[in-house]
Amino acid sequence: MTERLVVVGNGMASARLCEELVARGYGGTVTVLGEEPAAAYNRILLSAVLEGTHPLDALTLRDPEWYAEHGIVLRTGTRVLHVDREAAVVVLVDGTEIGFDRLVLATGSIPTLPPIRGLIRMDGSLHPKVHAFRSLADCLRLLGAVPGAGTAVVVGGGLLGLQVARALSVRGVATEVVEGTEHLLSRQVDARGGAVLRRGLRQLGTEVYTGARAVRLTDEGLRLDNGYTLDTDLVVLAAGGRPSTALARQAGLLCRRGVVVGRHLESVTDERIHAIGDCAEHAGRTTGFVPPAWEQAGVLADHLAGGDAVYDGSRSVARLRATGLDVAVLGDPERTDGEVVEVTNPVAGTHRKLVVRGGVIEAAALVGDLSRVGLITQLYDRRTVLGPHEPGELLMAERPPGDGSTLLPDDAEVCACAGVSAGRLRACRDLDEARSTTRATTGCGGCTGVVRELLAARNPAAVPATSFHA
Numbered sequence: 184m185t186e187r188l189v190v191v192g193n194g195m196a197s198a199r200l201c202e203e204l205v206a207r208g209y210g211g212t213v214t215v216l217g218e219e220p221a222a223a224y225n226r227i228l229l230s231a232v233l234e235g236t237h238p239l240d241a242l243t244l245r246d247p248e249w250y251a252e253h254g255i256v257l258r259t260g261t262r263v264l265h266v267d268r269e270a271a272v273v274v275l276v277d278g279t280e281i282g283f284d285r286l287v288l289a290t291g292s293i294p295t296l297p298p299i300r301g302l303i304r305m306d307g308s309l310h311p312k313v314h315a316f317r318s319l320a321d322c323l324r325l326l327g328a329v330p331g332a333g334t335a336v337v338v339g340g341g342l343l344g345l346q347v348a349r350a351l352s353v354r355g356v357a358t359e360v361v362e363g364t365e366h367l368l369s370r371q372v373d374a375r376g377g378a379v380l381r382r383g384l385r386q387l388g389t390e391v392y393t394g395a396r397a398v399r400l401t402d403e404g405l406r407l408d409n410g411y412t413l414d415t416d417l418v419v420l421a422a423g424g425r426p427s428t429a430l431a432r433q434a435g436l437l438c439r440r441g442v443v444v445g446r447h448l449e450s451v452t453d454e455r456i457h458a459i460g461d462c463a464e465h466a467g468r469t470t471g472f473v474p475p476a477w478e479q480a481g482v483l484a485d486h487l488a489g490g491d492a493v494y495d496g497s498r499s500v501a502r503l504r505a506t507g508l509d510v511a512v513l514g515d516p517e518r519t520d521g522e523v524v525e526v527t528n529p530v531a532g533t534h535r536k537l538v539v540r541g542g543v544i545e546a547a548a549l550v551g552d553l554s555r556v557g558l559i560t561q562l563y564d565r566r567t568v569l570g571p572h573e574p575g576e577l578l579m580a581e582r583p584p585g586d587g588s589t590l591l592p593d594d595a596e597v598c599a600c601a602g603v604s605a606g607r608l609r610a611c612r613d614l615d616e617a618r619s620t621t622r623a624t625t626g627c628g629g630c631t632g633v634v635r636e637l638l639a640a641r642n643p644a645a646v647p648a649t650s651f652h653a
């Protein structure tokens with residue numbers, strides 16, 4: 184009998200899983216159930232839509248026609264309410280039951296609501312000034328509020344908060360950021376890196392309050408625990424998220440922070456049920472970024488199609504996608520032991536830090552200048568042993584013309600989201616072919632510059648002068 188595979192969620196991990204299943208000729212029937220009204224779209228680019236640098240209608244990852252062409256049943260605007268493991272069915276919000284032999288949970292994460300009094304009104308709805316920023320619907324609602332808004336406060340100075348603050352500033356809204364820890368991006372960079380980012384935001388006209396928590400929203404504004412009240416038309420919540428595990432918990436699957444999975448991304452409670460992306464927890468870690476979600480989707484598709492791939496965890500690579508606020512973080516530089524080699528140039532707005540142990544780069548943080556990110560990522564991935572002067576030389580070198588990407592060897596990874604090497608890109612005729620066959624540049628877009636350089640080195644006509652991501 185043909186295997187019936189049901190996927191809950193039609194976000195970035197789910198779309199990638201479908202692509203990988205198609206590429207591997209998976210023989211079962213696939214049904215995808217997504218709560219959002221639109222087919223899967225690139226969530227990373229929502230802030231670019233808010234900023235006005237990416238067209239709304241170019242967000243879709245795969246449109247409904249693509250699913251139909253590949254025999255995949257896609258039902259959008261459909262929330263799964265319940266998973267009945269005994270009957271092997273999922274129950275939709277309208278009571279419909281859909282049977283499965285295998286189930287994949289790709290339910291993503293849900294935004295954390297910070298403990299601010301006045302955020303929620305008596306009827307349970309958000310205060311009209313308050314906005315989440317997780318979905319296309321959130322983005323459209325915020326975009327709709329921007330024309331009438333003179334001021335905004337972004338609660339949370341992490342990756343998402345910085346993207347949103349930057350976008351609102353560019354839209355002409357006087358924006359302030361409130362961050363509870365002592366500096367911006369405190370989970371990824373140190374105080375010097377945070378100071379460089381703060382300076383960058385100030386240059387955009389965005390004020391930053393660190394070491395301060397928003398405690399109450401009143402008619403006068405947003406009150407902070409340091410006594411300030413920020414008069415504001417909009418409050419955007421960007422205080423992080425947590426894996427969406429309600430369905431899995433209710434079904435009795437072991438969940439800690441996320442749905443606990445093994446090497447085939449299978450629930451440790453029920454091997455017919457898998458979890459990928461933001462909702463999954465493997466070896467004690469949840470992820471929250473696109474590259475691991477796509478890696479998990481690839482491994483699971485291989486497993487479902489009869490391959491022998493296993494998942495051993497993903498290396499951690501975080502890229503901030505916000506024009507003028509360049510950040511790349513490899514590993515966990517703030518919590519990794521080793522010798523620290525760092526160069527900060529507040530005047531130029533750059534901060535570069537390597538954590539080196541036994542000559543190997545164990546972690547890195549680059550703020551304000553990503554011109555060396557390709558090379559540093561390659562050395563980090565390969566665990567290349569560097570001589571005593573090399574880490575310093577890597578950081579001291581001033582911005583080279585281009586980023587030297589044409590010198591990358593064929594096996595160097597260029598696109599961290601889709602795991603694409605320089606060699607695979609060099610084999611492409613042009614940018615369109617690179618996008619459609621490898622999916623490079625279609626995730627966070629951080630690799631676009633390098634991809635363009637690699638293609639242009641072979642054939643200058645291969646790369647159009649303008650691109651959404653560049």
Ligand SMILES: Cc1cc2nc3c(=O)[nH]c(=O)nc-3n(C[C@H](O)[C@H](O)[C@H](O)COP(=O)(O)OP(=O)(O)OC[C@H]3O[C@@H](n4cnc5c(N)ncnc54)[C@H](O)[C@@H]3O)c2cc1C
Pocket residue numbers: 191192193194195196197216217218219226227228229230261262263264289290291292316317318343346427430459460461462471472473474476502503504627
């Ligand atoms: C604004 C923003 C910017 C980001 N920027 C970056 C970035 O620069 N780089 C990066 O790597 N990552 C970034 N991320 C994180 C990245 O988007 C996520 O890691 C990625 O989307 C995870 O994919 P996923 O499929 O697990 O979850 P999602 O893409 O969130 O998809 C989950 C889907 O499941 C649906 N769903 C949930 N429950 C149900 C249910 N019961 N029934 C049916 N459907 C359900 C949800 O509605 C959602 O559509 C960003 C996230 C946001 C919000």
